[in-house]
Amino acid sequence: MLDDFYQFFRSKSKIGEYKEAGRKIIGTLCNNVPEEIIHSLGAVPVRLLGISQTTENARSKLPSWICYYARRILEDGLKGEFSQLDGIVGMTTDDTKMHLYSAYTFYVKHGFSYLIQTPYVRDELSLDFFAGELERFAVKLSQYLSVEFDEEKLRSSVRVYNRFRRLCEELCDLRSDDAPKLSGVDWMKIMLGSTCMLKDDFNKMLEEKLEHIKDSEGIKDYVLRVHVSGTDYYDLEILSLIESMGAVIVSDDLCTATGYFAGFVDEGKNPLRSLAERSLGCSSCILSSHPDSLSIEDRIAFIKERIKKSRAKAVIILRDRGCEICGHQYPLIIEALHSLPVLVLDMDIPVSVEQYATRIEAFIEAHAR
């Protein structure tokens, strides 16, 4: 039943439908690109995730050791897998994402491109700046699309996206039950589906399925509740492997799952300012913080809150070996999670399941209830 979502992700068939109906498709290179702006202008935002299992073309353009998230995007771009796109929007969230935007626009050409400049800090000055930056983006895109930017339409898109977030939160909560209603693999499939559909369609589809999921018996025969941590991770193989060994994944902080929807946009304020606040304020933006605190502390708090809610008893870190955020942050995150057992898996593609099986099995066995 939930495979429909995943099929949309794999086949990009929904995007094809939108395109045929005359909609422009705009790819985004970061969670923090406010999709609401693109949506309000009548285009379809798609969070880009590459699906190539090897990256031989990208290798001649990028160092081999950078995160495979970035290598795959460029690989798919070079192979023409993103030919449905009319434009691309990046964000200066980290070094990889900045230069990935450059590399992508240097080697793969689409009609529209914009790079959103992020300030990394949530003081008043920076929030105002960022709201202004979002307005500039909105104006540029509206010019490209020949559509007037309209604040009322943006408010309406914000409502669609907040609905999306509420539904995802509701669905995510079902993983916290004693008998989680959803496996980690199914959760990821739904999340991946959401990245390449109009949220209006996704919301409808999920609303229909939600009651059915709620009524299901849930997963009872597990031995360990696990929280999965990482950045732009979305391969199903390792999640399947973890769950095939008796664990159930009850929460995560992945940019591609919980990080993708977490945080609401305040509907009572100027929408651009509210979008700026969400983008810089929720922990899916892992590098911005209040001036008196650190983003790593925000991220730790976010992870702990998710673990508390889901009652996870162990953490598995899926660390893209080329991810700069993982490289800098995990020792401090692990230190902060001192009461929980943690397993760190260094990931790269192509994913070789056998390589990880013994360690995952031993970890689950050692901490089983």
Next chain:
Amino acid sequence: MKFQDWKPLGYKTLYRELFRKHLARQNDLLKRGRPTGWFFSFHPSELIYVFDVVSAFPEQYPAYCAARGSSMDLIDTSMSVGYGHFICDYFKTTLGSIIEPEKATQPTMPKPDFIVDTRALCVAHHEMAEVFSKIYRVPRYVVNYPYWTRDLLGKVDELTKIPERIDEFYLEYCVEKLKGLVGFLEEVTGEKMDEAKFKEVFRVSEETSKLLVEIPRLMMAKPTPGSQRELGDLVFVAFFVLGSSYAYEFAEKAYNIIKDRVKRGEGVVPEEKCRLLTFGIMPWHSLSLYEYCERLGATFPVNLYVNTSVYLVNPEKPFESMVRRSLHFANSTYEMMEDILENVKKADIDGAVLFENTGCRITSMIIRPLADLLYSRLGIPSLIIEAPQCDPRVTPLGKAKMQVEAFLESLR
């Protein structure tokens, strides 16, 4: 291939003198109980001298460790506590020196009382500033400059960093953030900024910057007058001590030496066989690679890395000047690489030796597009050497020499 006599400019003595003065200043300020700040490249160094604070640099210190052979152990220390392999060598080396100072080259950096987290080059600066402020529990101030695009700047002069225009919206934000930095420094020092001193430091900075900009320009002369082995440390002067009187004294002497040599038509080696461009953070453990190439007749009139570090200060617009420091091609979309081609053409380059610094995304991700551009626009071939700047284990010097020799053969 035949080795030639090698005649460097003799900057080594000048650097020694500069470091001596810099350390004397640091020691004096430390004795007087002045606060210590940690700063990153492309920060507004003038403010260090306006506020009389002690400055330490988590990029310069690791380079020093690499040159003296302690960086490998320090890198291993960081990785043994869980930090990633593919992150910046400077970060890993500095962190290693915090965790196991007994393994580090002495003197280690003084502990920070505050951190100035400016991102004018890499987000890694911001990432490591977070880790350092968490370890030391000290305040930190963030300034993030844009990652520039053609739309925002038009064309930019590679050496002076003077653009056709700067989009007001971004300029104003950065200027306000820099004014906030002044406020932050007033707080950490407990002193109001001295306006007269501010003006004086910027006057010195301008004078120095005029001279520093000329050094890479003169390096493009034929024959190449100096060695990249000695030019490399110019980044220390331009990044970290610009605004000091000793930087000015250095620049004046260094400029005169290179100017005289160009006037005399003298090169670093008697017979220049080919002229190369280089980019990437210099592998501090293997700077002798440059000397090796030069002795073989392959000189380096252009070092794009050194070129990023210099810029022309305008004391009439000090805050705008601080922002212009970030207008280099490594902090810009790849379309801006076009602007460096002008100097490449002027310097009459035959080939490029590019260092891919493992763990440093901001320089390494440019390497291949740069090689593609040099080849497609000017027919210049490149050799790419993987060389993390503080860790010689990836490409030992012997291997790098062989790669370079083969490349030079192919250029004949």
